[in-house]
Amino acid sequence: MGSFNLNRAMPLSVVLAAMSAGSAWATNGHVLHGVGAVNQSMGGAGIATAIDATGSNFNNVGSISFLEKSSIEFGAELFMPERSYTASAYNGAVSGTLDSKTREAVIPSFALVYKTQTPWTFGFSAVGIGGFGVDYPADQANASGQFNPLGLPQSQNGFGSIYSNYQLLQLTPSVAYQINQDWSVGLGFNLDWASLSVDPWPATTPNASGYPSGSHSASAWGQGFTVGTLYKVLPNLSLGLSFKSPQWFNDFGWNSQYPNGAPAKYTFRLDYPLIVGAGLSYKPVEDLTLAADLKWINYRNTEGFQEKNFANAGSGPYVRGFGWEDIWAVSLGAQYKLNSRFTLRAGYNYSDNPIPSNQQFFNVFAPAIVQHHLTAGAGFNVTPALELNVAYYHAFENTQSGPFISNGGPGYPAINQAVPGTQITNRLSEDSVSAQVVYRFE
Template identity: 35%
Template sequence: MKNYLVTFAFSLFAMTVFSQAGHIMQGVGSVNMSMGGAATGQPLDISGALQWNPAAISVFDENQLKLDIGFFFSSPELNSTVPEFDNNGQPTGNFFSGSTADDRGVSPLPAIAYVWTYPESKHTFGLSAFGISGFGVTFPESSSNPINMPQSMGGFGRVESDYSLLQVGLTWAYEVSDQFSIGVEPTFNYASLKLIPNPTANPTGAGYPSADKATALGFGAQFGVFYNSPSGFKAGASYKTKQSFSDFSLDNTYLDNTTATNDFKINYPAIYSVGLGYSLGNVDLALDYRMVDYENAEGFAEKGWTNTFSVAGFGWENINIISAGIQYKGINKLPLRLGYTYSSNPINSDLAFFSVPATAVIKNAFQFGFSFEASDKISLDAVYHYGSSGGSTSGPLLNPQFIPNFPPYGAIPGSEVSYDMTTSMIMVGASYTFGK
């Protein structure tokens, strides 16, 4: 009755893991996260400055080390509906629907940063190692959801994935004047990827294969300018180039135990940021705008199927991100912070199939954080984050064999796949100031 499900089930869930590969963390470290990620024009800590505007580290005139660790949890839920067919391939008029919840659990999110300068020097230097992107999906086998049904019944069964991206930056900032600074940051990246199954490989009669973990190296840069007026008004702008990676070389094993290798490239998209800040007395305000250029990043710019039924790319559109935060320092040794982040959706409904469950899409995120200034040298930080997709992303299931009758991607009549999700995270950190 569901004989055709095998054709698209492998593709669907193999692509679900990639829905998070382009996820841009809205902030780095406890302080920056608690400000909604806004730091381009308001550098409250070294991690936020190093991540969003290398020129902004010029405001720190003492050597400082910052360490953070976050514990991130996402809860996507996948829903699918497919029409039922009889043994002759004709629709019966009935539909089969179900849902599956992710059960991966908690993922760690590390960050380390160091800034140093010299007395009376116009130069400031920084070193950072940030986990800027990472995900994992585990959808268990289920007889109540057509996509997660056992393979013997035409579904896929259990789906697993693991992706992480570590970025190391070497930063230099120069004070052109007392109020204006410039900054440059070469970036070096290490990424790992595991896919079960792997839709970027050519399918055989046994379907799409599973891929072992593969790694890739990448590089890029970030450039920034920062203005800090005596009146408390601040402004900044930065451009983080596309992070160009080598190909992932994926070792594949098909269900019939045959093996093969394929290469696939995923680049991290370029990011344009502008920000404003204002500080007066016990209050610091921050507002950032970012544009993420998915449409010119390999792996995201391409869309649809190849002529061998592998996936060409995900067809994501550029997104806009707004980050805002406020810090109140009126309580002795206990600064309090509130942050909000808005992000648009990169997924066109016609292509939603390729990004299910698209856990990268968090429309609204809310943060509350604080610091405890234990001494002149030591500060302890914490933040709680909660995010929501703000509703479901949905579209038809796609099958390349249906393209002749339903171009351009082969939408299956009467089918639908949708997801929604929430995220939560607790992050703690500490900073130590060494002095000039």
């Protein structure tokens, strides 16, 4: 198999991925629609294809058997979201819009696949797979009486400045076994690392001065597994199935303080959802590959996402969780090889919005509401072994609205009821450019 050295490449991959992980905004809920420039430019479709190691090991570990050669891949994505929110009260008599500071994120990807002379194929990937983040300024009343009521300080029943940053990195060693020339099955173990900061932190009991700060990043480790299979029904038609378990995390924990300086210590658990997917790949002609995936993302049974609304406690109400719904995601992709050197790719991705209107109020910190994505990319073989890939995608702006939700305080409706005459509107769009280098071993 040439000079490919698995033992040397593995430690290098972990170091590079850990150093490069940045805050990520994701596109199917808080889940990236695709990983690596090749898979992203295909709209994220990769369950029944075997085009690149990064997309194959992430989408369906059973597909790595059908990669043509052993390979190693490095990639990076520059992610550029645009976010804002409008809050109004008294039927719009008081209203204001605040824009989040744009914080570009660099999202890493690394993968390798080692094909043996036996039916066994070994894989590994280290990729940023999701996250969220906002950085909204505080607001105050002005001469015209117009302001964002949520942007007021906590002492005036607002939140003040709002900040969140969630990062998620996943390492997946895997193994696939090719049962025959048309059928392969695979198994992978997922080791996850996440970092979370939110300020103010509304998911713990307040004191008389308000909610404590969660600006100091807390980290947690998680784990799960993935299984997959790919079957070639015909020489030009493949079907794939993938099951990725929930990623079960330890609790995040903070040593913090309330606005009045009193100490605060609290924890929060935020798991990653179960994802079940099916895909097909069809080659009407030798140089054209068409792919389609369907995924179900199970937020309603995921710790941290399934809980919703306020909980009442002796010292005051606190937010129980994000309150997200399950979503379906569809990925469509096409790849056409112009010649031995140039390849063109394009795709489309759609996902449901996981945040219902009555939970928009609680998700100013994480407005993961984009639904439509267009993707494009290209590959260039510098040499027969070395390939350079680039990709771009745009997630079109989506706007979702809902009422303020009462915390049951004096002069407000009962807890968890809509506050009349109020509205919160979240907006989000995204752009991304990425590059990926692939080296295939003889």
